[in-house]
Amino acid sequence: MSADVELQNVSVTFGSFYAAKNVSVKIKEGEFFSFLGPSGCGKTTLLRAISGFLDPSEGKVLIGGQDMAGIGPNKRPTSLIFQNLALFPLMSVADNIAFSLEVRGVGKAERRKRADELLELIALTGQGDKKVHELSGGQRQRVAIARALAIEPEVLLLDEPLSALDLKLRQKMRTELRAIQKRVGITFIYITHDQGEALTMSDRVAVMNEGELEQVGLCDDVYDFPHTPFVATFVGENNPFYGKVISVEGDMVKVESHGNIFSAKAGKIEDKHIHKFSNGDDVIMFIRPESIFIKNENNKLDNNFIAKVNTIEFEGNLKNIYLSINSNMNVRFSVPNAVDTSELSNGKDVELTFSSQKAIVLPRGSLAVD
Amino acid sequence: MNYFFNKNGPLISTYFVIAIVFWLVFLIIIPQLYMLDLSFRPNLPPLLRGGPDDVHTLTHYKYFIFGSETSDDPYNYVDIGVFFNTISTAIFVTIINLCFCYPIAFYMAKVASPNTSRLLIVSLIIPFWINELLRSFALRILFAGEGVINNILLGTGLIDSGINFIAMDVALYTGLTYAYILLMIFPLYNAIESLDKNQLEAAKDLGSSTIRTHWRIVIPHAKAGIASGCTMVFMLTAGALATPVVLSSPNTYWFTQLIYQWFNMNDNWSRGSAYSILLLTVSVVFVLLMMRIFKVKIGEIIR
Ligand SMILES: Nc1ncnc2c1ncn2[C@@H]1O[C@H](COP(=O)(O)OP(=O)(O)O)[C@@H](O)[C@H]1O
Ligand SMILES: [Mg+2]
Numbered sequence: 001m002s003a004d005v006e007l008q009n010v011s012v013t014f015g016s017f018y019a020a021k022n023v024s025v026k027i028k029e030g031e032f033f034s035f036l037g038p039s040g041c042g043k044t045t046l047l048r049a050i051s052g053f054l055d056p057s058e059g060k061v062l063i064g065g066q067d068m069a070g071i072g073p074n075k076r077p078t079s080l081i082f083q084n085l086a087l088f089p090l091m092s093v094a095d096n097i098a099f100s101l102e103v104r105g106v107g108k109a110e111r112r113k114r115a116d117e118l119l120e121l122i123a124l125t126g127q128g129d130k131k132v133h134e135l136s137g138g139q140r141q142r143v144a145i146a147r148a149l150a151i152e153p154e155v156l157l158l159d160e161p162l163s164a165l166d167l168k169l170r171q172k173m174r175t176e177l178r179a180i181q182k183r184v185g186i187t188f189i190y191i192t193h194d195q196g197e198a199l200t201m202s203d204r205v206a207v208m209n210e211g212e213l214e215q216v217g218l219c220d221d222v223y224d225f226p227h228t229p230f231v232a233t234f235v236g237e238n239n240p241f242y243g244k245v246i247s248v249e250g251d252m253v254k255v256e257s258h259g260n261i262f263s264a265k266a267g268k269i270e271d272k273h274i275h276k277f278s279n280g281d282d283v284i285m286f287i288r289p290e291s292i293f294i295k296n297e298n299n300k301l302d303n304n305f306i307a308k309v310n311t312i313e314f315e316g317n318l319k320n321i322y323l324s325i326n327s328n329m330n331v332r333f334s335v336p337n338a339v340d341t342s343e344l345s346n347g348k349d350v351e352l353t354f355s356s357q358k359a360i361v362l363p364r365g366s367l368a369v370d
Numbered sequence: 371m372n373y374f375f376n377k378n379g380p381l382i383s384t385y386f387v388i389a390i391v392f393w394l395v396f397l398i399i400i401p402q403l404y405m406l407d408l409s410f411r412p413n414l415p416p417l418l419r420g421g422p423d424d425v426h427t428l429t430h431y432k433y434f435i436f437g438s439e440t441s442d443d444p445y446n447y448v449d450i451g452v453f454f455n456t457i458s459t460a461i462f463v464t465i466i467n468l469c470f471c472y473p474i475a476f477y478m479a480k481v482a483s484p485n486t487s488r489l490l491i492v493s494l495i496i497p498f499w500i501n502e503l504l505r506s507f508a509l510r511i512l513f514a515g516e517g518v519i520n521n522i523l524l525g526t527g528l529i530d531s532g533i534n535f536i537a538m539d540v541a542l543y544t545g546l547t548y549a550y551i552l553l554m555i556f557p558l559y560n561a562i563e564s565l566d567k568n569q570l571e572a573a574k575d576l577g578s579s580t581i582r583t584h585w586r587i588v589i590p591h592a593k594a595g596i597a598s599g600c601t602m603v604f605m606l607t608a609g610a611l612a613t614p615v616v617l618s619s620p621n622t623y624w625f626t627q628l629i630y631q632w633f634n635m636n637d638n639w640s641r642g643s644a645y646s647i648l649l650l651t652v653s654v655v656f657v658l659l660m661m662r663i664f665k666v667k668i669g670e671i672i673r
Contacts, residue, residue, distance in 0.1 A: 051575060
């Protein structure tokens with residue numbers, strides 16, 4: 001069984017400090033939903049409000065349509081996976097997994113059977129008698145998942161469970177988590193500060209900043225159509241061009257920035273509405289590094305500018321090229337490693353090009369990274 | 371050893387080694403061995419010591435079991451009774467102490483805010499600045515026939531005539547429990563403190579009741595602290611002297627009082643030694659038993 005989760009104007013305060021502020025979101029049943037935001041933005045706080053470890057100061061948490069006010073964590077149809085997993089070190093792996101059945105008075109044989117089934121689900125068949133410390137990091141991770149699934153929760157809550165793993169294992173676990181979610185079919189609510197994690201696993205993400213939701217949507221929508229400068233810069237990389245609107249034509253906006261005139265799309269305000277701009281508005285135009293190209297015969301798009309190469313950084317599959325238009329405007333773009341960059345020597349001016357369809361104009365606001 | 375010397379430098383290392391060896395050999399091993407030897411020798415006037423009569427004998431241990439040759443009883447009922455009463459009371463006091471201290475230690479370690487828990491620790495420690503004898507007398511004032519508690523109970527009309535707390539040994543139990551409370555609380559506190567709070571929340575999230583969480587998570591985690599606290603409280607309670615002297619009822623004797631009598635009043639050091647060795651043996655057995663029950667190693671207890 002699986003349930004939907006709805007937060008209605010949820011705020012959580014510590015003293016006068018809002019750790020979560022007026023958060024409203026509807027998470028569908030069976031969905032893999034992520035809260036994504038920098039550390040300290042209130043993700044854990046929200047998750048604790050959903051699991052029942054703290055009560056919202058304002059607003060409501062509904063699970064399966066039922067108001068959860070006054071219902072403790074042990075009575076909610078949720079199961080929480082802690083950031084540090086919190087496995088019980090003195091119990092065997094099987095006892096860990098079957099703990100929730102033990103507290104419900106399920107007999108020993110039945111518990112063992114269920115533990116074995118779950119061990120099979122997480123590909124640890126036959127390892128039930130081991131102690132937790134005998135397992136590797138990835139295996140512990142999976143045991144924590146099995147333990148949380150043993151009570152057959154309707155909603156599984158995961159608090160950055162992969163953050164302690166190394167990169168390779170983390171990538172493997174992403175796929176695995178997604179597969180487990182598909183198999184058990186329950187709602188997963190996942191929180192992370194790692195946008196790669198959120199985008200690869202989730203059906204939808206909510207981007208959070210300082211306790212508030214900035215944007216909720218499908219992963220590619222959030223990436224392609226950020227609603228705020230924060231989302232534009234927190235999710236993926238982006239080049240912010242500060243400038244002024246010089247003309248507006250339908251959903252296309254012409255922006256003057258650092259001596260160049262660019263044409264770009266007006267950003268969205270919600271899924272269906274776009275920002276309305278008028279001439280002279282202070283705006284930021286965003287263009288992603290992968291959408292900028294070196295201009296040549298084959299690559300001539302409708303926006304062009306000249307910049308000076310500063311450094312070329314090698315990042316495995318990609319090369320990042322850092323340039324500056326003037327002393328206070330830096331740009332970066334990236335090309336696949338296979339692209340020949342021998343003509344881009346340091347200090348050289350190059351002409352770059354990008355499509356107006358890939359550039360987005362938003363009102364000025366705070367960025368995730370400055 | 372080499373590592374130890376390299377780490378601390380020759381001067382400090384030498385000091386440590388000398389201090390520890392001195393402490394162990396001169397203050398513990400030699401006096402105890404001397405006592406052990408003494409307990410197997412007859413009680414002789416100084417002039418006869420080292421003479422032909424000064425031979426090893428079991429007479430003091432026999433005395434503990436069978437009593438004096440002039441008595442009619444087949445066994446030394448009085449001393450054996452006192453011995454077992456002391457041991458069982460000490461066990462009882464240890465259990466009461468554990469039950470009383472565990473919630474306090476848990477509260478301080480996991481529930482209270484750091485400030486509250488510091489305040490609690492201070493208010494637990496301060497009463498122990500007062501010396502044990504004075505604390506015992508204070509309890510006597512509290513529990514006496516004309517004492518504070520009786521006066522309050524009589525004044526409020528809850529009882530018609532004063533309760534003799536001293537004769538019922540309520541005062542003794544209370545005094546003994548209170549005397550070593552810190553030695554129970556601190557090992558428990560240290561052990562529980564090191565438990566990850568997420569473990570408690572995880573258990574709760576999985577549906578565990580509070581009692582089961584303690585039984586399955588907290589107590590197993592804290593077992594070394596529990597064993598350590600119980601061992602210390604038991605040993606000190608069984609070996610207490612001042613509190614029983616002040617608070618026990620006239621017909622309750624504590625085994626240490628017997629030992630004290632043999633050493634001091636009857637000037638029979640060898641019998642006193644024999645009785646001390648008996649108490650020591652039981653204490654050691656108790657430690658080993660605790661280690662067995664809680665499946666902990668000696669290193670964990672002392673930690
Ligand atoms: N119990 C608490 N008391 C006071 N402040 C808290 C408490 N828990 C969290 N906070 C604050 O709330 C903010 C959000 O915390 P948290 O939800 O843990 O962030 P995240 O999980 O996104 O890193 C942080 O600034 C944190 O310091
Ligand atoms: Mg967190």
